[in-house]
Amino acid sequence: MTASTLASLTHQLLEAAQKAGADAADAMAVEGTALSIDVRKSRLEQAERSEGVEIGLRVLVGRRQAIVSASDLSERTIAAMAERSVAMARESPEDPTLGLADAGQLAQGWDLAALELCDSAPEPLPSDLESDARRAEAAALSVAGVTQIDSASASYSRRSVHLSATNGFSGGYERTSRSISAVAISGSGLGMERDWAAESRTFQSDLPDPEGIGRLAGERAVARSGARKPKTGAFPVIFDERVASSLVGHLLAAANGSAVVRGATWLRDALGAQVLPKGLSIVEDPARPRISASRPFDGEGLAPRRRAIVDDGVLTGWTLDLGTARKLGLASTASAVRGPGSSPSPGVTNIALTQGTKSRDALAADMGTGLLVTSMIGSSINPTTGDYSRGASGFWVEQGQIAYPVNECTLAGNLRDMLLRIVPANDARGHLSYVVPSLLVEGLMLAGE
The missing domain is CATH 3.30.2290.10 (PmbA/TldD superfamily)
Structure with missing residues (x-):
């Protein structure tokens, strides 16, 4: 056709x-x-x-x-x-x-x-x-x-x-x-x-x-052969590049206009506030060539534009379609997504988090002892408070080096606190729609043995 x-x-x-x-x-x-x-x-x-x-x-x-x-x-x-x-x-x-x-x-x-x-x-x-x-x-x-x-x-x-x-x-x-x-x-x-x-x-x-x-x-x-449960306690955690985008995704979901209109977001009072460390930004660019989520117009015919959702660590605005923008007395960010049988709703396309200067291995060396997460299962995220709990597997790190594979453990923390402590690596893959590097987060609770 x-x-x-x-x-x-x-x-x-x-x-x-x-x-x-x-x-x-x-x-x-x-x-x-x-x-x-x-x-x-x-x-x-x-x-x-x-x-x-x-x-x-x-x-x-x-x-x-x-x-x-x-x-x-x-x-x-x-x-x-x-x-x-x-x-x-x-x-x-x-x-x-x-x-x-x-x-x-x-x-x-x-x-x-x-x-x-x-x-x-x-x-x-x-x-x-x-x-x-x-x-x-x-x-x-x-x-x-x-x-x-x-x-x-x-x-x-x-x-x-x-x-x-x-x-x-x-x-x-x-x-x-x-x-x-x-x-x-x-x-x-x-x-x-x-x-x-x-x-x-x-x-x-x-x-x-x-x-x-x-x-x-x-x-x-x-590499995962012989995996066992890690120690229980408070440890630093590196989210491998394969799973790190999920952390940024939680922030973007909390800044979505639909959640803001309902008041069901842990970022409801954070507009203009620090949500990431200084120096880090999250930029949406719907016009990146050859990227799967790029598009010439949104689901309501508006022209998408490059924007910093977070600029130098500060949340600058919500993600809005026409309906949520009118409810909040704001302008649409040309972020409407939809299918033939659904009404428009806000959604992000291509985003990129500021990359750091160190490799994932260098972050592990800085971490000393902790967990490198390469896979996650299940989730319990409270959208109103940001309380975070997820099953994870990966590798235990001692003295900056991978010691052994681990599985059957749970990570817990609060997203607002976690995101304020992230340290990015420099390993994000540029061909993805979510360009997010590995992330080091200090002081998460880890439930293992």
Whole structure:
């Protein structure tokens, strides 16, 4: 399906909505193709391909709204969607903050070529993906100490989006993704340990070799052999780059306009206050080329812009869509995210935390004795108080050196206190949408033996 066809579908939805009595409306059409291959024990285990188009319509009748979606593209379905959504909206509660963007707020003249969201290379053949998965599996199995491969996978996806609204906005874009992953197991019986490695890129030519991905998964699994519980007490903890973004994610969730409007955030009184050490900033940049979360406009047609959510350690603002911004008497940060069947809500795209000057190993040397966390499971985060408790595994560090692998332990602390004590390394990977390095946090409570 061409971009013009998706655009035509959204315009048909808008026309039907206005004919049915809507005062305003916006419509989204999404077409997606996904292909994934899994291999196990050198044999093809699963091959899956999905294709589909989904359309969604949001109508406004006064200050009331309703949203419907469908995968049937017939004129009859489009007319029924419009009539149903208008009827639903008339029965919905009023919300004075509902409404489309003003014409002057809308994104204009974006440069899709500069964003490089879509790879023009042909879709890979299933045999190409199977070959990648087999190569990753073989490389993982070649690592001494690996006893089996839980899974090795390769996938490809292409997604086209078009958004139109009765305020005059109309725009679309296409994005691609190519990925390879492997999960390796070392040991046997109760002594089994597993770990993984994965890579994903917008452009197929940027994807690392499958052998390197599989080998890394195997090496990580073997390094975890013989894991045991660590000591109990207050210790410094390094969150490895693989998991460090979760800490920043908790801060971003607390600064989300939806949480702020509800008052359900431990940052509710922190606007303009110190939330990170001085010298550290969190910058959102939705226009980074070849990054999976980049976009030319948000879910309401506004132009995203580069902004410092935290500047020199100080929280500068909330993440807002039009609705949450109106509730708080502020301006949208062009942060609306949505799907065909959902209303806009605030969300961040590409963020980067200021990197430090030392490697993760140098941070470990500074730490002396403590825990290096490489994997986390479960969570108990109180969104109102910031109390933090998560299961973790990784490596015990003594005298600045890794001593032995650990598992079955729990970390506990308070996010506001923890984030004020972080020390970043310099190992963040620039191709991710969350560019966050390993983080050292002093004085967490650790429950082990």
